[in-house]
Amino acid sequence: MWDVYTQEVGRIPASISNEEYRIRQSRLLSQLKPNDLIVIPNPPTSTRSNDVKYPYRCSSDMLYFCGWKDPDSLFCAYNKDGNWITALFVQPSDTLKEIWEGRRPGLEGAKNDWPVDESYSYDELNDNLSKMIRKSSRVFMRLGINPKVDEIVESEMKTQSRERQKHGFGPDSICDPSQMINELRLRKSAAEVELMRYSAKVASQAHIIAMKNTRPGIGEYQLEGLIEGFFKYSKTTGSAYPCIIGSGENATILHYTENKDICNDGEIILTDAGCEYEGYASDITRSWPANGVFSESQAEIYQLVLDSQLAGIEACKVGNSYDAPHLAAREVLAKGLIKLGVIDQELDEALSPDGDLNKWYMHNTGHWLGIDVHDVGIYKPGGEPRLLEEGMVITVEPGLYFGSWRRDVECPKKYENIGIRVEDDILITTDGPEVLSGDCPKTITNIESLIGSG
Ligand code: GLY
Ligand code: MN
Ligand code: MN
Numbered sequence: 001m002w003d004v005y006t007q008e009v010g011r012i013p014a015s016i017s018n019e020e021y022r023i024r025q026s027r028l029l030s031q032l033k034p035n036d037l038i039v040i041p042n043p044p045t046s047t048r049s050n051d052v053k054y055p056y057r058c059s060s061d062m063l064y065f066c067g068w069k070d071p072d073s074l075f076c077a078y079n080k081d082g083n084w085i086t087a088l089f090v091q092p093s094d095t096l097k098e099i100w101e102g103r104r105p106g107l108e109g110a111k112n113d114w115p116v117d118e119s120y121s122y123d124e125l126n127d128n129l130s131k132m133i134r135k136s137s138r139v140f141m142r143l144g145i146n147p148k149v150d151e152i153v154e155s156e157m158k159t160q161s162r163e164r165q166k167h168g169f170g171p172d173s174i175c176d177p178s179q180m181i182n183e184l185r186l187r188k189s190a191a192e193v194e195l196m197r198y199s200a201k202v203a204s205q206a207h208i209i210a211m212k213n214t215r216p217g218i219g220e221y222q223l224e225g226l227i228e229g230f231f232k233y234s235k236t237t238g239s240a241y242p243c244i245i246g247s248g249e250n251a252t253i254l255h256y257t258e259n260k261d262i263c264n265d266g267e268i269i270l271t272d273a274g275c276e277y278e279g280y281a282s283d284i285t286r287s288w289p290a291n292g293v294f295s296e297s298q299a300e301i302y303q304l305v306l307d308s309q310l311a312g313i314e315a316c317k318v319g320n321s322y323d324a325p326h327l328a329a330r331e332v333l334a335k336g337l338i339k340l341g342v343i344d345q346e347l348d349e350a351l352s353p354d355g356d357l358n359k360w361y362m363h364n365t366g367h368w369l370g371i372d373v374h375d376v377g378i379y380k381p382g383g384e385p386r387l388l389e390e391g392m393v394i395t396v397e398p399g400l401y402f403g404s405w406r407r408d409v410e411c412p413k414k415y416e417n418i419g420i421r422v423e424d425d426i427l428i429t430t431d432g433p434e435v436l437s438g439d440c441p442k443t444i445t446n447i448e449s450l451i452g453s454g
Contacts, residue, residue: 007205009234013194015278020191021066021115024184028065029077029084031180037136038177039129039153040065040075041146059145060371061181063279066115070104072122074149078132087118089125125149130156133171134163140177179378185370186377187391192370193427195280196393197436200425202234203274203282204440210245210273211447212454216265216290220245223271224259231275240281240373244272247290251419252403254363263290268298270399270419274373281373283395284437285423292451294444297414300340301400306442308332309422312365312396316426316433321385322394326365329398333361337400342412359409360402366395369425388428393436397423 032038040061048054058069066075066088074089091097093106110119120128129149133139133156143150153174160170188196206227213226224245231238246256248267263269267290274282287302289295294302311332312325334350334357337343343356350357368375370393379386388394399421404411411417422442427434441447 005205005209005230005233007209007230009198009201009205012235013198013278014191016067016191016195018115020189025065025077025086025115026084027184028177028180032079032140033138034079034082035135035137036079037132037139037171038077039139039141039149041141041149042068042071042073043145044148045071060185060279060376061142063371064181064185068110068114074122074125074129074146075116076129076132078136085118086116087120088114088116089120089122089128092121092123126152129153133157134160136171137169138173138175139171140175142176142178143174178376182376182378185375186368187389188370188393188427189391192280193391193393193436195278196282196369196425196427199236199240199275199277199280199282200284200436201439202231202236202277203284204437205234206230206273206275207271207284207286207440208450209454210271211286211288211441211450212452214263214269214288214290214292215452216263218263218290220247220250220259220261220263220269223263223269224273227271227273234275236275236277238275240274240276240283244270244285246270246419249403249405249417249419251287252401252405252417253419254401265291266295268302268418268420270421272421272423274425279371281369281371281375282425282437283369283373283397283423284425284440285397285399285421286440286442286447287420287422288447288451293448298418298420299444301402301415301418302420302444304333304336304340305398305400305420305422306444307336308398309396309424309442312398313424313426313433313435316388316394316396316428318388318390318428318430320388322379322388323365323385324388325394325396329365329396330357330361333357333398333400342415360400361398362401363397363399365398366426369393369395390428390430392428394426394428395423396426397421 042058045053072091077086088110090110107119164170210223242257245259247263247269250256251270270287272285308329312329315324315328343350368377401419402411402415404416425436
């Protein structure tokens with residue numbers, strides 16, 4: 001076997017086991033009452049243009065509870081004589097369709113190989129789901145995921161509401177299970193952490209490949225090609241979100257995803273790219289000079305952002321508030337910008353909601369990371385800031401953006417068109433923060449020694 005890429009990403013970790021899916025299911029079901037029904041639909045496919053579809057990505061909740069990835073499917077659980085029965089509705093085997101569209105595990109496959117007790121044909125969803133709804137009192141389902149399923153549930157609820165008038169029983173409410181589910185998804189198991197480690201390892205190496213191949217004149221799109229190629233080469237499903245690869249002025253546009261320009265001598269390239277492995281996202285940003293050497297003003301801003309990121313990571317400790325990294329990073333940035341003469345305010349004023357730090361740093365310092373890149377989990381349950389716990393994964397991603405094109409502020413000449421963000425993925429552990437993306441270099445010396453070395 002020849003190697004196109006020579007990066008090492010280590011062993012590919014095992015998928016989530018059926019035992020673990022069953023544990024996740026029972027953690028959810030143990031919070032429900034015997035007459036409840038839980039329904040987790042997959043979204044429909046969507047058309048890209050004419051007869052071409054967008055690549056299908058199943059619902060993250062579906063992935064979390066049973067790992068079924070194909071469209072036209074629905075996971076549910078109902079209680080029978082005190083026992084929870086889990087079921088999947090799936091596309092039935094159909095040779096003619098499979099010749100065109102690909103293999104289907106079918107009802108047999110679903111029941112034998114997935115973590116469920118029963119399987120049904122998605123073609124008979126209406127009848128069977130309606131029957132389940134009739135026997136339940138509360139239906140737990142997120143509306144808005146699949147309009148066809150919403151319609152079945154809502155129509156049956158309406159019918160049964162008239163029936164309840166006659167018989168005195170039947171379903172009376174649709175409840176949103178998100179809060180219960182999100183609490184479970186927020187804390188990662190050992191197997192999930194392994195998948196996230198792999199995802200972060202691949203994304204780290206992809207950034208290294210991009211750094212090594214950087215030289216003035218390379219296209220943002222070429223760096224994107226190298227990165228996305230490596231994502232696929234490493235058996236991930238590809239990018240977890242559209243890559244941001246912006247050089248010069250483009251680095252100061254937070255969600256620049258066109259990636260269509262040339263990286264010129266003297267510019268900073270900001271690359272925000274992460275992949276998805278078995279559904280689990282990584283999310284890494286690095287910023288580096290196109291010509292391999294930070295200018296004095298670029299180095300000043302880079303070092304300041306890096307120092308603020310290290311302070312943010314340091315704050316990722318069990319028992320700290322979820323926003324401790326944000327506050328720590330902001331303080332370092334504000335102090336640094338005052339020292340550099342960019343901000344002419346006292347520290348408290350600079351950090352206040354209307355303070356000048358917001359001119360150059362306008363986003364949050366992090367977010368939960370997991371099956372969604374901006375993963376689920378309430379930041380302030382009951383209005384109180386959440387405290388970090390072992391097994392949570394959070395990004396730390398401060399930045400500074402000096403866009404000379406902006407009309408709302410006057411950009412300091414010295415720092416014109418410098419856009420810098422440094423982002424890592426942090427696992428909260430009782431031994432302190434573990435940087436899952438720690439293979440990706442970020443000191444000025446390490447970055448400079450890599451650029452153009454490929
Ligand atoms: N890549 C999206 C983010 O950093 O939040
Ligand atoms: Mn990012
Ligand atoms: Mn992020």
